[in-house]
Amino acid sequence: MLEIRNLRAKIGDKEILKGLNLTVRAGEIHAIMGPNGSGKSTLAKVLAGHPSYEVTGGEVIYQGKNLLEIDPDERAREGVFLAFQYPIEIPGVSNANFLRMAYNEKAKHDGRDELDPLEFDDLLQERMKIVEMDSVFINRSVNEGFSGGEKKRNEILQMAVLEPKLAILDETDSGLDIDSLRIVANGVNKLANKDNAIILVTHYQRLLNYIEPNFVHVLYKGQIVKSGGKELALALEEKGYDWIKPAGATA
Amino acid sequence: MAQVAKEKNSNFSAYKILAGMREGMDPAWLAALRAKAGARFEEIDFPTTRNEEWKYTNVAPILKVPYREIFDLDADGLTVERIAPFTFVESRHSQMVFINGIYSKELSDLSGLPESAVVTSLAGMTEEQALVASRHLAAYAKYQDDAFTALNTAHIGDGALVYIPGGKIVETPVHVIFISTSEEASATHPRVLIIAGKGAMATIIESYVSTEDNVYLTNAVTEVFAAEESAITHYRLQEESEKAFHVATTQVHQERESNYVSYAFSLGAEIARHTLNVVLTDEHTDTTIDGLYVVTGKQHVDNHTTMDHSKPNCTSHQLYKGILDGKSRAVLKGKVLVREGALLTEAHQLNKNLLLSKDSSVDTKPQLEIFADDVKCSHGATVGQLEDDELFYLASRGIAPEQARALLTFGFAEDVISKIKLKSVRKQLDKTVLDKLHQSLDLE
Numbered sequence: 001m002l003e004i005r006n007l008r009a010k011i012g013d014k015e016i017l018k019g020l021n022l023t024v025r026a027g028e029i030h031a032i033m034g035p036n037g038s039g040k041s042t043l044a045k046v047l048a049g050h051p052s053y054e055v056t057g058g059e060v061i062y063q064g065k066n067l068l069e070i071d072p073d074e075r076a077r078e079g080v081f082l083a084f085q086y087p088i089e090i091p092g093v094s095n096a097n098f099l100r101m102a103y104n105e106k107a108k109h110d111g112r113d114e115l116d117p118l119e120f121d122d123l124l125q126e127r128m129k130i131v132e133m134d135s136v137f138i139n140r141s142v143n144e145g146f147s148g149g150e151k152k153r154n155e156i157l158q159m160a161v162l163e164p165k166l167a168i169l170d171e172t173d174s175g176l177d178i179d180s181l182r183i184v185a186n187g188v189n190k191l192a193n194k195d196n197a198i199i200l201v202t203h204y205q206r207l208l209n210y211i212e213p214n215f216v217h218v219l220y221k222g223q224i225v226k227s228g229g230k231e232l233a234l235a236l237e238e239k240g241y242d243w244i245k246p247a248g249a250t251a
Numbered sequence: 252m253a254q255v256a257k258e259k260n261s262n263f264s265a266y267k268i269l270a271g272m273r274e275g276m277d278p279a280w281l282a283a284l285r286a287k288a289g290a291r292f293e294e295i296d297f298p299t300t301r302n303e304e305w306k307y308t309n310v311a312p313i314l315k316v317p318y319r320e321i322f323d324l325d326a327d328g329l330t331v332e333r334i335a336p337f338t339f340v341e342s343r344h345s346q347m348v349f350i351n352g353i354y355s356k357e358l359s360d361l362s363g364l365p366e367s368a369v370v371t372s373l374a375g376m377t378e379e380q381a382l383v384a385s386r387h388l389a390a391y392a393k394y395q396d397d398a399f400t401a402l403n404t405a406h407i408g409d410g411a412l413v414y415i416p417g418g419k420i421v422e423t424p425v426h427v428i429f430i431s432t433s434e435e436a437s438a439t440h441p442r443v444l445i446i447a448g449k450g451a452m453a454t455i456i457e458s459y460v461s462t463e464d465n466v467y468l469t470n471a472v473t474e475v476f477a478a479e480e481s482a483i484t485h486y487r488l489q490e491e492s493e494k495a496f497h498v499a500t501t502q503v504h505q506e507r508e509s510n511y512v513s514y515a516f517s518l519g520a521e522i523a524r525h526t527l528n529v530v531l532t533d534e535h536t537d538t539t540i541d542g543l544y545v546v547t548g549k550q551h552v553d554n555h556t557t558m559d560h561s562k563p564n565c566t567s568h569q570l571y572k573g574i575l576d577g578k579s580r581a582v583l584k585g586k587v588l589v590r591e592g593a594l595l596t597e598a599h600q601l602n603k604n605l606l607l608s609k610d611s612s613v614d615t616k617p618q619l620e621i622f623a624d625d626v627k628c629s630h631g632a633t634v635g636q637l638e639d640d641e642l643f644y645l646a647s648r649g650i651a652p653e654q655a656r657a658l659l660t661f662g663f664a665e666d667v668i669s670k671i672k673l674k675s676v677r678k679q680l681d682k683t684v685l686d687k688l689h690q691s692l693d694l695e
Contacts, residue, residue, distance in 0.1 A: 050643055073645075073646040076648055090658070090662050101650060102648040102650055105650055
């Protein structure tokens with residue numbers, strides 16, 4: 001589904017990704033871990049097409065297409081989804097309207113029927129159960145006045161509505177209390193299936209107590225320096241990142 | 252100065268004709284008020300940009316036009332059906348319609364109002380109604396130092412009186428519509444007097460619209476008197492022709508424990524100026540003045556507001572938002588005055604502007620003047636563009652850039668529009684704002 005080869009990217013003059021390789025197949029859950037500043041969030045944003053990041057080398061093939069040549073909104077309609085670490089607030093636009101607009105853009109793209117507000121509401125009510133979200137959030141402005149946990153749940157609700165093929169969750173567990181963490185993780189587990197793939201970008205092992213990844217990768221200074229199974233995450237939890245660093249590297 | 256004075260005389264002397272036409276028809280006090288205001292108008296000059304209150308708005312283009320005065324009703328083929336787009340379903344049977352400043356009984360419909368509500372043309376008041384009006388008309392909007400207000404006051408003929416006697420609650424909103432139809436440049440001087448007696452409650456919509464895309468002048472003055480414990484919600488919809496000039500003052504007088512809410516929308520006119528002054532004369536009043544201006548092309552909109560706190564324990568909130576495109580310009584000067592002794596005042600003021608083009612500009616000046624202790628006041632102003640992070644968030648959900656811009660802009664406006672309780676007013680504003688920005692959204 002996703003093939004990243006020797007990806008290099010910078011923001012301003014600062015190179016952050018320095019030749020990153022990763023292969024993700026349908027049905028897989030990958031966790032990308034690493035210390036602060038290693039490039040985890042940059043990878044997430046580059047895959048979604050954030051305009052502040054410039055790709056300076058390498059390639060990203062998504063479902064046989066060169067992902068880097070596709071506009072961000074088109075990537076989303078093609079099934080790439082980024083759950084933001086810091087979701088944006090959109091005052092004045094209700095969650096329901098926003099979600100329906102996003103849903104219909106994708107439906108149009110896929111050649112499916114667009115839904116009117118009533119039809120969409122049925123779908124929304126059903127998907128809201130996945131993240132145990134209360135109906136009051138639906139008529140409130142997108143993320144406005146939401147707590148950190150509510151914002152993250154709202155991201156997963158969007159994922160549930162849009163049903164992406166490739167979902168990238170950027171630090172979705174950060175700033176969550178234990179209940180929100182459980183709800184968000186359960187939501188992701190319900191949405192994972194054999195046809196989609198999920199990349200979890202996280203700093204901590206705790207999310208992986210709830211979502212079991214097939215692969216764990218350690219990102220360090222813009223490169224993946226170690227890959228393994230879920231036991232790698234446990235080892236990181238126990239020993240920190242220092243033992244991973246390649247020979248000659250300094251923190 | 253001589254130049255201005257000459258233009259003033261030749262261009263705006265119709266009140267003299269009006270005085271002759273209405274001789275013997277109005278109460279003596281009203282005729283005298285007109286005469287005094289006319290005399291004062293002769294003595295004072297129109298403001299220039301040297302005047303601090305008019306620093307950013309040059310009225311010279313407004314004064315240059317040779318206006319035609321209109322004294323008689325000419326419905327110009329307008330019918331109830333044709334004016335339907337300017338009306339609201341909630342107030343279809345509680346609306347007063349003025350065509351080029353003249354009251355149209357045929358197009359007005361007051362059948363939906365309770366008998367307790369007095370809604371009448373100022374030219375058609377009973378003696379009893381006139382007695383009430385005489386205590387308030389020109390009592391708040393001072394004409395002595397303002398040429399536009401003096402001119403308006405000298406022209407009081409038709410106009411709207413909305414009087415809700417003490418203790419009465421009028422649930423049906425009263426809509427006062429001023430429609431301009433003139434193909435020649437006309438000058439009209441709409442006057443509205445809103446009086447809420449003790450404990451009375453009412454909703455008033457005041458709107459300014461046009462059927463033609465023409466040059467004309469609306470010089471409006473509205474006075475609001477909120478007696479103790481009364482509650483007034485006041486919508487002001489300025490949707491004039493984009494070639495027109497609109498100069499207006501709304502002067503509000505609030506007594507003890509009264510509540511006044513104003514939503515002022517400024518969408519039309521080439522040059523628009525609205526002065527909104529709220530004077531809080533006693534304790535425990537509550538005031539909200541929210542506004543939205545959306546300007547494009549070469550439009551110029553100027554809002555001057557004053558919240559005058561003179562007694563303790565009053566609260567006021569102000570949120571004015573602006574969307575600017577093209578080469579438009581907006582001015583906001585919002586003064587919050589907390590006088591000596593106005594202890595425990597709570598006053599908050601915020602002005603936010605969204606610039607959609609490089610060539611649009613805003614002069615915003617929130618101003619706090621505090622002469623009392625133990626008050627809670629805040630003010631602020633922002634001027635910004637659509638943020639990359641916001642656009643990216645929408646893009647990451649599959650929303651194309653054009654739609655994303657429309658959605659964010661709409662959301663910015665909706666922050667104010669969504670507070671409107673009357674559904675058809677809200678819907679109409681949604682549509683007007685989107686149309687004006689050449690955007691469309693499929694929303695509920």
